[in-house]
Amino acid sequence: xxxxxxxxxxxxxxxxxxxxxxxxxxxxxxxxxxxxxxxxxxxxxxxxxxxxxxxxxxxxxxxxxxxxxxxxxxxxxxxxxxxxxxxxxxxxxxxxxxxxxxxxxxxxxxxxxxxxxxxxxxxxxxxxxxxxxxxxxxxxxxxxxxxxxxxxxxxxxxxxxxxxxxxxxxxxxxxxxxxxxxxxxxxxxxxxxxxxxxxxxxxxxxxxxxxxxxxxxxxxxxxxxxxxxxxxxxxxxxxxxxxxxxxxxxxxxxxxxxxxxxxxxxxxxxxxxxxxxxxxxxxxxxxxxxxxxxxxxxxxxxxxxxxxxxxxxxxxxxxxxxxxxxxxxxxxxxxxxxxxxxxxxxxxxxxxxxxxxxxxxxxxxxxxxxxxxxxxxxxxxxxxxxxxxxxxxxxxxxxxxxxxxxxxxxxxxxxxxxxxxxxxxxxxxxxxxxxxxxxxxxxxxxxxxxxxxxxxxxxxxxxxxxxxxxxxxxxxxxxxxxxxxxxxxxxxxxxxxxxxxxxxxxxxxxxxxxxxxxxxxxxxxxxxxxxxxxxxxxxxxxxxxxxxxxxxxxxxxxxxxxxxxxxxxxxxxxxxxxxxxxxxxxxxxxxxxxxxxxxxxxxxxxxxxxxx
Amino acid sequence: xxxxxxxxxxxxxxxxxxxxxxxxxxxxxxxxxxxxxxxxxxxxxxxxxxxxxxxxxxxxxxxxxxxxxxxxxxxxxxxxxxxxxxxxxxxxxxxxxxxxxxxxxxxxxxxxxxxxxxxxxxxxxxxxxxxxxxxxxxxxxxxxxxxxxxxxxxxxxxxxxxxxxxxxxxxxxxxxxxxxxxxxxxxxxxxxxxxxxxxxxxxxxxxxxxxxxxxxxxxxxxxxxxxxxxxxxxxxxxxxxxxxxxxxxxxxxxxxxxxxxxxxxxxxxxxxxxxxxxxxxxxxxxxxxxxxxxxxxxxxxxxxxxxxxxxxxxxxxxxxxxxxxxxxxxxxxxxxxxxxxxxxxxxxxxxxxxxxxxxxxxxxxxxxxxxxxxxxxxxxxxx
Numbered sequence: 005x006x007x008x009x010x011x012x013x014x015x016x017x018x019x020x021x022x023x024x025x026x027x028x029x030x031x032x033x034x035x036x037x038x039x040x041x042x043x044x045x046x047x048x049x050x051x052x053x054x055x056x057x058x059x060x061x062x063x064x065x066x067x068x069x070x071x072x073x074x075x076x077x078x079x080x081x082x083x084x085x086x087x088x089x090x091x092x093x094x095x096x097x098x099x100x101x102x103x104x105x106x107x108x109x110x111x112x113x114x115x116x117x118x119x120x121x122x123x124x125x126x127x128x129x130x131x132x133x134x135x136x137x138x139x140x141x142x143x144x145x146x147x148x149x150x151x152x153x154x155x156x157x158x159x160x161x162x163x164x165x166x167x168x169x170x171x172x173x174x175x176x177x178x179x180x181x182x183x184x185x186x187x188x189x190x191x192x193x194x195x196x197x198x199x200x201x202x203x204x205x206x207x208x209x210x211x212x213x214x215x216x217x218x219x220x221x222x223x224x225x226x227x228x229x230x231x232x233x234x235x236x237x238x239x240x241x242x243x244x245x246x247x248x249x250x251x252x253x254x255x256x257x258x259x260x261x262x263x264x265x266x267x268x269x270x271x272x273x274x275x276x277x278x279x280x281x282x283x284x285x286x287x288x289x290x291x292x293x294x295x296x297x298x299x300x301x302x303x304x305x306x307x308x309x310x311x312x313x314x315x316x317x318x319x320x321x322x323x324x325x326x327x328x329x330x331x332x333x334x335x336x337x338x339x340x341x342x343x344x345x346x347x348x349x350x351x352x353x354x355x356x357x358x359x360x361x362x363x364x365x366x367x368x369x370x371x372x373x374x375x376x377x378x379x380x381x382x383x384x385x386x387x388x389x390x391x392x393x394x395x396x397x398x399x400x401x402x403x404x405x406x407x408x409x410x411x412x413x414x415x416x417x418x419x420x421x422x423x424x425x426x427x428x429x430x431x432x433x434x435x436x437x438x439x440x441x442x443x444x445x446x447x448x449x450x451x452x453x454x455x456x457x458x459x460x461x462x463x464x465x466x467x468x469x470x471x472x473x474x475x476x477x478x479x480x481x482x483x484x485x486x487x488x489x490x491x492x493x494x495x496x497x498x499x500x501x502x503x504x505x506x507x508x509x510x511x512x513x514x515x516x517x518x519x520x521x522x523x524x525x526x527x528x529x530x531x532x533x534x535x536x537x538x539x540x541x542x543x544x545x546x547x548x549x550x551x552x553x554x555x556x557x558x559x560x561x562x563x564x565x566x567x568x569x570x571x572x573x574x575x576x577x578x579x580x581x582x583x584x585x586x587x588x589x590x591x592x593x594x595x596x597x598x599x600x601x602x603x604x605x606x607x608x609x610x611x612x613x614x615x616x
Numbered sequence: 617x618x619x620x621x622x623x624x625x626x627x628x629x630x631x632x633x634x635x636x637x638x639x640x641x642x643x644x645x646x647x648x649x650x651x652x653x654x655x656x657x658x659x660x661x662x663x664x665x666x667x668x669x670x671x672x673x674x675x676x677x678x679x680x681x682x683x684x685x686x687x688x689x690x691x692x693x694x695x696x697x698x699x700x701x702x703x704x705x706x707x708x709x710x711x712x713x714x715x716x717x718x719x720x721x722x723x724x725x726x727x728x729x730x731x732x733x734x735x736x737x738x739x740x741x742x743x744x745x746x747x748x749x750x751x752x753x754x755x756x757x758x759x760x761x762x763x764x765x766x767x768x769x770x771x772x773x774x775x776x777x778x779x780x781x782x783x784x785x786x787x788x789x790x791x792x793x794x795x796x797x798x799x800x801x802x803x804x805x806x807x808x809x810x811x812x813x814x815x816x817x818x819x820x821x822x823x824x825x826x827x828x829x830x831x832x833x834x835x836x837x838x839x840x841x842x843x844x845x846x847x848x849x850x851x852x853x854x855x856x857x858x859x860x861x862x863x864x865x866x867x868x869x870x871x872x873x874x875x876x877x878x879x880x881x882x883x884x885x886x887x888x889x890x891x892x893x894x895x896x897x898x899x900x901x902x903x904x905x906x907x908x909x910x911x912x913x914x915x916x917x918x919x920x921x922x923x924x925x926x927x928x929x930x931x932x933x934x935x936x937x938x939x940x941x942x943x944x945x946x947x948x949x950x951x952x953x954x955x956x957x958x959x960x961x962x963x964x965x966x967x968x969x970x971x972x973x974x975x976x977x978x979x980x981x982x983x984x985x986x987x988x989x990x991x992x993x994x995x996x997x998x999x
Contacts, residue, residue, distance in 0.1 A: 148680045175691065179741040186678035186735065186745055212740050320862055325909055329861030353849040355949070357880035360863050361785045363909060365948040365993045366974060372949055373970035440971035608971060 014097035019471035029066035040485035052105040058259035104274035116167035125166035128238040132245035133273030155187035168206030200248040280473030291427035298433035300324035303387035316391040324363030342378035344597035384452030392419035432464035457557035461495040496571030500578035503554040505530025511579035517545040538570030648771035676748025684742030691742040786905025786916025788873035793840030835871035846883035866906025948993040
């Protein structure tokens with residue numbers, strides 16, 4: 005790493021994301037008015053696999069595209085690095101990158117009680133940007149020999165061990181350490197190296213853990229994740245994971261040793277960058293936010309609720325590699341329910357299978373597009389279900405926990421994520437960014453998450469949230485400049501009362517005082533969708549009266565007065581009800597879907613003629 | 617929204633790497649043990665499909681015994697009750713720990729459930745771990761050829777001149793057998809009626825689809841492999857007994873190895889694949905259904921060793937990409953499966969029916985019809 009210029013003196017910044025299939029370079033420049041803006045993008049295939057096995061080749065190709073488009077030289081003469089700092093002619097003042105190549109950071113976590121320390125370990129690993137391959141706990145029902153076999157087969161990049169409050173159980177933690185030692189798992193990359201293990205359990209068991217695992221693993225013992233039941237202390241684990249990731253995992257991945265020398269800041273796992281970008285939105289608006297990265301292989305969901313940040317990653321819910329896992333998890337009926345045309349169920353199954361085996365193809369026909377959008381709704385819906393299971397209050401801290409053999413039993417608690425209190429939903433990922441009409445991505449997010457009350461909807465323009473996330477760690481203002489002006493597309497605001505509206509009665513009366521002085525009034529019965537044009541960055545004053553027993557955020561039947569921000573779609577009024585129930589009869593369901601599609605001009609006219 | 621002067625560089629290579637269909641290719645396979653062991657061959661040695669290449673002893677499974685619970689003793693006192701020590705070889709039924717009290721009336725002994733070695737005696741957790749005896753694992757040649765390089769203690773490279781054909785998706789692992797063309801009609805469905813006892817150990821080739829009944833008949837007849845155009849999703853599920861979520865296959869034990877050349881649904885096998893396999897009918901081939909789409913794409917393959925032609929090394933057609941005249945196959949609706957030739961590659965983005973603006977390609981289909989499809993939706997046919 006070279007000596008960095010002070011941020012206020014910087015003029016050019018380069019950021020890349022080394023994805024599992026594509027390496028994406030984004031080039032930023034400080035304009036004459038002092039504002040930072042996105043200039044160009046370069047994208048080339050990632051070169052982590054054979055025959056290249058060197059990620060810097062893909063990075064160089066992507067940067068070379070940026071050079072060709074701008075005429076600005078960035079790569080060093082010998083091609084082995086980035087010219088830093090900018091010397092008045094060539095180079096950039098800062099180069100940073102995120103990475104998820106080769107499947108990202110894959111971890112196994114352990115705890116004593118699965119729903120308590122197991123989940124705390126899971127949350128820590130997820131917060132550090134990892135994919136959690138498996139959770140093992142003393143109290144899970146699998147027989148010991150099965151656990152050993154599974155641990156042996158996993159080949160994780162790292163293990164995080166939690167378990168026991170300080171002064172609590174030692175034997176159960178030691179028991180797990182002995183299991184791990186017996187299974188002798190090997191790291192995924194560089195099988196000749198020691199597998200890193202972070203121990204973040206009962207401090208009184210540390211010496212035992214060292215004696216069992218110290219010799220054969222790269223063991224790092226840190227503060228307890230759950231020193232007492234009432235506290236979850238994930239930060240030391242997150243830091244330790246990051247250090248071991250750089251030292252043991254990244255350095256063994258093909259070409260990363262070289263790339264680490266090129267960058268001005270540590271390489272960051274893509275989901276961490278993405279999460280920081282979502283955090284940026286929450287900070288700037290000071291609101292509760294749900295963000296989602298819908299990728300080809302995974303669905304990452306981030307929530308910032310009452311300032312608490314939680315990330316979940318659903319490793320096998322995605323739109324290409326994992327599309328059939330969405331089918332498997334949700335069932336064909338749940339995908340078919342979103343289709344407004346007749347199509348043979350077997351044809352849908354075969355089409356999804358064909359996408360799985362040829363993941364880079366894109367929908368050419370309208371019917372194919374609508375099918376993919378249906379799958380996206382289900383992937384996101386399932387992703388949120390998973391997220392809610394992680395975004396929970398600490399288990400085991402209530403007064404009614406029973407103690408048995410020194411460990412506590414679980415207390416089932418619900419997620420604290422309340423959609424009525426979510427003010428902003430933001431989406432990123434190929435399918436959302438590439439949706440031909442912005443209203444399509446807005447409604448995919450709305451149907452999947454079932455927003456309640458008044459919710460602003462945002463979207464990433466050309467996939468640069470991870471880039472801006474890593475940039476925000478060193479130059480927050482520049483990151484926000486670009487984020488605000490070039491990355492964040494304000495789709496609009498959804499107004500959706502909670503409850504089950506009656507189609508024969510008024511469900512929503514709204515009066516909007518528009519910025520140009522006009523007044524717009526709308527009255528909707530149950531089961532309707534309607535759009536009001538209100539452009540990006542314009543704000544209207546709204547008076548919203550929900551129907552009896554319906555809630556828009558002020559309580560059942562209570563009026564809400566608030567300001568509403570516009571977007572490229574506008575304001576969408578949604579009185580279809582929460583939960584959203586689609587008609588069971590196939591013909592009625594299709595007619596209903598077409599009515600909604602028509603109301604928002606969601607797809608081209610051809611959709612009304614589609615017949616398989 | 618992006619600034620007005622935003623430019624986006626050309627998109628990443630937007631086509632699926634083509635499937636290899638080669639008449640003559642030098643194939644080199646690494647045959648490697650999962651852990652270090654003993655290599656059984658030498659450089660220059662001729663090997664057959666089943667020749668053992670290397671052998672190792674995989675450590676046996678550990679048996680974890682909760683000794684203190686079984687014996688009803690304090691954890692810290694476990695060592696006092698032990699009759700064996702760490703490193704001792706034990707046999708099934710042998711006493712590991714315990715005691716006899718009350719003048720021999722009260723006996724409480726923990727016996728070893730397996731033959732193995734005592735690995736751990738833990739006074740902290742109260743557990744005894746007995747490691748089962750090692751299990752031998754042998755890596756075989758898979759293809760007929762010659763050893764060209766040894767990886768010390770790990771395995772060897774086998775090389776052969778062969779016809780080499782990749783499919784798009786498969787299930788089942790490595791197998792070998794004689795190639796037998798079961799249908800020369802690329803649009804015919806392979807049904808139960810096509811398969812009989814005489815196909816035992818053979819690799820059956822042809823058709824547009826293998827039906828559910830045919831899959832079960834193949835298991836019954838003991839065929840080594842089936843190569844066909846397509847399969848119906850639910851029939852595959854029926855064969856496997858579960859639904860595949862992510863395309864990582866090769867470990868299935870369904871009784872034979874299946875290789876699909878085109879995709880899911882009824883799909884005429886492309887004539888290049890069929891004609892090439894026909895040329896080698898009656899010859900012994902190796903087949904592997906292992907497929908992995910993510911990270912280091914792995915496709916199912918058939919390797920037919922032969923010495924009939926001068927070997928032409930595979931030229932990397934993908935590096936030059938597509939150009940007018942390149943043979944391609946369309947891999948998505950509405951022209952799925954159609955073969956054709958590139959006519960032109962317009963530079964400008966074009967809007968397709970879905971309203972997506974994408975880079976496209978103009979293709980002349982075998983029927984003579986000219987169509988426009990997204991570049992991402994074609995694959996080069998490597999010949």
